[in-house]
Amino acid sequence: MDEKLRVLVVDDHPLFRQGVVNSLNAEPDISVIGETASGEQALAMARDMLPDVMLLDISLPGWDGLTTAEKVTSACPATVVVMLTMWEDKDKLLAALKAGARGYVLKGISASDLAVVVRNAANGEVHVSSSLAAEMLVSLTNEKATDPLQELTPREREILAGIGAGKTNREIGEALFLSEKTIKHYVSNILQKLQVRSRVEAALFAVQHKSLARR
Known part of the structure; x- marks a missing residue:
């Protein structure tokens, strides 16, 4: 018979924590080996017990869940941390993943679905609640769709075209009747908006967008 998955539950609400413990212990292949309301205690227990999965709330007294996740994943890399939280927040999701968490689950999840998440996490899969995953996808899609040229004013596009043509600031200024200092x-501003580091990179960008001066 295969060994059961060993889970540590960390949440500062006793009633909710007990419900999670009871539901997971009802699964034939999962065993809750410990529970605590403290991030500091969670780290000590993780070091001592080496659970396969830690279910971790974000809102905790003392160390919060994000701090705890970072410390646990650093000290016990074999333990997979899954955030189990009420925070339906994109920034907290990103912070949790950055801290080393491999999952981000909202507390409205059903007992059976939570057991599936625990199994999948132990197998190396990353799980994010569907509502947050959809929000992140929309956000990333919108960011990728942004055209840097749309950030430039018509004057800035003219100057970028001059850079692409190999002109100096003085030559561009003379053509546009502007001082070299103004150019x-x-x-x-152009370098900042295009997110390039040098005039050379801006020139390469201009060459790739030859029609920009006519926009």
Whole structure:
């Protein structure tokens, strides 16, 4: 018979924590080996017990769940941390993943679905609640769809075209009847908006977008 998955539950609400413990212990292949309301205690227990999966709330007294996740994943890399939280928050999700968590589950999840998440996490799969996953996908899609040229003013596009043509700031200024100092200021803005580090990179960008001066 295969060994049961060993789970540690960390939550500061006793009634909710007991419900999670009872539901997971009812599964034939899962065993809750410990529970605590403290992040500090969770780290000590993880080091001592080496659970396969830790279910961890974000809102805890003392160390919060994000701090605890970072410490546990660093000290006990074999333990998979899954956040079990009420926070339906994209920023907290990103912070949790950055801290080393391999899952982010909302507390409205059913007992059977939570057991599936625990099994999948132990097998190396990453799980994020569907509502947050959809929000993240929309956010990332919108960011990727942004055209850097849309951030430039018509004047900045003219100056970028001059950079692409190999002109100096003075030459661009003379053509546009602007001072060299003013052109230098425009160039700084252009580099920032295009998220490039140098004039050379801006020139390469301009060459790739030859029609920009006519937009």
